[in-house]
Each structure stands twice: as structure tokens, then as C-alpha cells.
Amino acid sequence: MITVLTALAGGFGAAARFLVDTLVARHSRLSVPLGTLVVNVSSCFLLGLVTGWLVGHTPGSPLVAILGVGLLGGYSTFSTASVEGVRLIREGRPWSALVHAGGMLAGSLVASVLGLALTM
Template identity: 50%
Template sequence: MNTLTIVLLGLAGGLGAGTRFVVDGLARSRLRTALPVGTIAINVTGSFLLGLVAGAVIVHAAPPELQAIAGTGFLGGYTTFSTASFETVRLIQAGRTGLALLNGIGTAAAAVGAAAAGLAVASLL
């Protein structure tokens, strides 16, 4: 991996984190719910997009730098497993066990399904 790829990966990671901050802020300001829908949407859409990027590399022989910059960089900054985990713990602490289970298990299942869908779509392109 060359220096330019590493620099672009870092910049993409910052852009992804900034995008996550904006998307989550918009979701929080518009949707008043105990369920962290912003984080769920971010992780599910990020998983779908990573499936597309990985599919482009695997199926269509796109440059591996694409996966490094877009996948590891932007989508690594955009998605957030740690926030999803923390929000699940906070729901449990608040006595919202049902929502915690929905958040933890539902997000994981939806994200895996979205990644598979992204990979499938990429193979059709």
C-alpha cells in the first residue's frame, strides 16, 4: 500500500465519521424514540455499501485501493459498532430490555442481511 492510499484512507475515514455525525444528528432531531434509529440506519446502510464495495473488488476486479479507501476508510469511519453496543447497554440500564434486544440482535441481523444484499447487487452489476 502506497503513501497516497494511506493518506486518502485517513481522509476518507474522517469524512465518514463526519457523515455519521450529521446523519445521526438529523435522525435524533427528527425522531423522538428510545431506539437509536440513527445508529441502526448508519450501520445497516454502511453494511450494504461495504457489500457493494467488496463486491466491486471481488467480482469486478476493482482496484483493492477502492476497498481500502472506501471500505476501511469512509465506511469504517461511518459505521459504529461501539456506539451500537453502548446504546444497547444504556437501554438495558434504563430497564428497556425489549428495546435492547431489538437493538442488539435486530441491528446485527439487519446489518448482515444488508451486507449480503450489497454483495449480491454488486455481482449483478
């Protein structure tokens, strides 16, 4: 049953990713893919919250797999970020690719630590 719930949560996460990415891209005037950055940073923050809360309060809970692996695994999209980085390089914008990748890495790390810190 946990496997089915994890898979369903992954589908909901992927749908949420599409909606958030589309909404951000529609309102962004930047030439870099801001939607992917927002999705991945928010995913890391939420994963920090889920991990800190569930592991700290209910260790071994199946919600860790359902929410962490399923929902947030489906929501995050680091593979798309890699493709976008390559696209920026191929367009002759290596600095944009570096800023995009570096900003996503730094933002995601800070967001996950913040999520963990808020649960302690």
C-alpha cells in the same frame, strides 16, 4: 499515499455518520437510538456493494482500503451501538436493548448480503 487517503476517507465517513445520525435522531419519535441503526445498516449495505464491485472487477485495488476501511469504517459505529445497548439495559429496558441489538444485527447482515448480491 494509500494510508493518507484511507485516513482522510475515515474522517469524511465519521462526519457523514454524525450528520446522518443527527438527522435521523432529530426526526425520530422512537425511544430507541434509530440513528445508529440506520448508519450501521446503510454502512453494511454500502460495504457489500464496494466489496462485491471492487473485488469482483478490480481485485487488489487500493480503493478497497480507501472506501471499505477508511470511508465506511469511519461511517459505521458498532461501538456506539454497544454503548447504547448498555444504556438501555441500565435504564431498565432490557427488551429494548435486545430488540435494538438484534434488529441491528439482522438488518446489517441482510443489507450486506443484498449489497453483495447486487454486484454479482
